[in-house]
Amino acid sequence: MNHPPLRILRRGETITLHNVPPERTLLEVLREDLHSCGTKEGCGEGDCGACTVVLGQEENGQLRTRAVNSCIKPAHAANGMALWTVEDLVQPDGSLHPTQQAMAQCHASQCGFCTPGFVMSLFSLYQNHTLQGETVSREQAAQALSGNLCRCTGYRPILDAAESMQTLPRVAVDEVETLSKLKLLAQELRGPEPDSTYISPTTLKDLLQTRARHPQAQLVAGCTDVGLWITKMHKEFGRIIDLTRVAELQRVETYPHHIAIGAAVSLTDAFAALVADRPQLTDFAHRFAGQPVRNAGTLGGNVANGSPIGDSMPLLIALGANVVLMRWEQEKNGKGQIRHREMPLEKLYTGYRQNVFLPNEVLAWIKVPRPTASELTRSYKISKRFEDDISAVCLVLSLHIVDGVVHQASIGAGGVAATPARAAQTEAALRGQPWNMTTVQRAQQVLRAEFSPISDMRASSDYRRTVLGNLLQRFWLESQGQALVEVRQLRAEGAHA
Template sequence: MRDTIRFLRRGEIVELDNVGPTETLLDYLRLRLGQTGTKEGCGEGDCGACTVALGRLVKGRLVYQPVNSCILLLGMIDGAELVTVEDLAQDDRLHPVQRAMVDLHGSQCGFCTPGFIMSLFTLYHAENVTQTRKTVTDWLAGNLCRCTGYRPIVDAALETCFQATDDAFTWRANETREQLQYLADSRDIFVGDGDSFFSAPATLDGLAALYGQHPDATLIAGGTDVGLWITKHLRELPKMIWLGRIEGLDRVEDSPSGVLIGSTATYTATEKAVTGLSEDLGELWRRIGSKQVRASGTVGGNIANGSPIGDTPPALIALGSTLELQSVEGSRAIALEDFFLQYGRQDRKPGEFVTGLFVPRLSANQAFRCYKISKRFDQDISSVMGAFRFTVEEGLIVASRIAYGGMAGTPMRASNAEKALSGAELDDPSTWGDAMKALLSDFDPLTDMRASAGYRMETARALLAKALMEISGTAPGDIRISSRRGADNDRAA
């Protein structure tokens, strides 16, 4: 066991033995080191002013990803290379991204500038990206400029980020890989004592044993929600267990039957696999948070958290996904919809944790659609999330799975609407009416700051009609905000 965390910065290994269980990376940089280039803005991972880059080995490749340091625990950078805005310039030579921002006047008040530069640094080092304005705006969706200075920032990215890399991080990449390989040991981490600690087990058995001893501990994977418990709710969380070092828990296995997703696999790591299951699922993934959130946030964490407005559970429920759980007593698998019992309560026994998820592939006679409705298109919490899988034989809907988020205290299937849709004719909209009415008995939504109950119900009914219209081919042209590639490829016949 190791009682320190270790990471790489400026070519040197940093080792810390005084790591508080809820100490954030941002606080470490600003309060301990006095390095205030990284800014504190929203404190919840929305504005991007606190963005830094983490370098990690992914299948032997050195990959830099942007993260929100305001909600990332300091202990979670163990084994990574940390890069902040202070690290980019070499002697008197600005980094190419910094130079482009200066030359093209990409900085106005300057508060958000370091975060933009760090996001662009990761784009500069990204592989297989297309040089388009859309690529840049997607990459910068998690960075706010309150001076509305986006045009010169995007111009700086287009001029710089798609050229061959030529910076100190490229020059010493081989050395960095060797150092990161050295840091990747297989020891458990435990910093603190039995009453207050940050821990990072290296194996599932180690996690099961530790969590069995401390069932009151907080499990953290990506921290994109737990971080807000600390920064916004000001909760005391004295025992923290990070799952990010457990070998194999980040697996993504694609097979003819479906995709197996380990509970610490991030949205970034799973995006390609889920897009292969459905273009709609891939578009949903792209709209979850920002690049920073998707680089840290995990699919398993989104499920285990049990939020009624989590984006992924309705879509995964509609696809018939199965959840894996484990404890010192063994493992078990349950249907994903059975995991959510009521608001804030899941079918998880003391000492039990989520280890993975299996998402089955669509059969030839099935079609799937999912839609996220939110006030902002990018980086927003959904008001209503609707997901639909229809099984069609000879023009008749013989089975359906319909799931919604934001309509109840948990992500939930619309069982009455599913029954009412059985036997409906795909090409005859008049046979869909009973299912629309049945939704009224499936849900009794609440009114909150995101939407009224009436809006939610009307939207849920409209989304069901939209899914049926798209699949049947009766939709009036393109009714998507964003184009849907290969929309006709999964139409059931």
């Protein structure tokens, strides 16, 4: 086996690195191979944001830039992309980029360790909004910085900087030149080599054939969880198959009765498609990890990974989503064809981190039904931090209520079992019943008894069961028009918004 060359566009020049192992992270390459130490190593798990960099690639003829965590991103996943780190923002004459200048003017740095990550998240915000003529609100800035943590300065001056950078003279990346050089770089990149240690197929057929040849290879689709296996468990992989470049799986397709989300669609874009159909999911989508994780991770990867505390599965279960699994089947005559099967998402899991995948099978699509007029859907995430935290309990409820009667009930739960689960007994307790407090109280008892969650560092078993029932009551109160106050919405008197 051989390690494929790694080529990245940086400061207008193509950088080529050889002999980069498949599990080597982008952060390691930056700090140890390229000696770019402005990008910091903090948590090593995509949580603190100190390692944030910005990657750019062509999408629909335009340059799209995204902030990502370099600590859990395989270096080869950035192959053929443009890269910016904090060192790359200073102008040729030595002047600071508006994001850096605003941070300095607003005294938004103290110890400075986290500052490069904040600057890069702001740079992505600047590229995607400020340079497009949009005014960035404080709320937008907070969302863009949701994956960055600061222990000493606090966030007010950093948010001040996000607003202040818009008032400074504009500094733009030469998009035409960058796209031109990315196109030339793409022509230099060779197709996937069958014996390579890091394979990035570009077509669905190539992906399935590669998977059939290498059923033991580690499949990644964003690597925001597998990255932790590398940095925390020190796993090494003989071969990685990366499906994020497969053209067919990068799309969100809209049909009259469902949308189909490809396994290579980022969490950012997947949630945007879900929110477009169901605006009430906006807050839930925002709370799904920090922005850099959502930019790098994929919905398909989250579902295939099957973590019992992954937030997307309870949501998709409640919405009645199906998954489409595909494989390449070789025939005796030497020819082959693509086979597929479809099933409800919850049927994918058989136990903790166990599933029904065949060795040569890949999760290709997630099909989510479109909403109907009678649908009432709410999603709840309970965690210690509002942003960038793992759920202690996740509950999503979707009811179809007609003339005051529950005709259909679909409930997904996370953090309460060995797998993401459907609350089938509670659904049965609601179905066909009048939508009133008596029905809700009976269903609360069923829901609390339906699962036997464990006690761990995030919550006790009793707490989780209690919260499950309380969330169902909250759902009922909200359905009756009660606007419930959340702690995060409270402001101290005279506090700066």
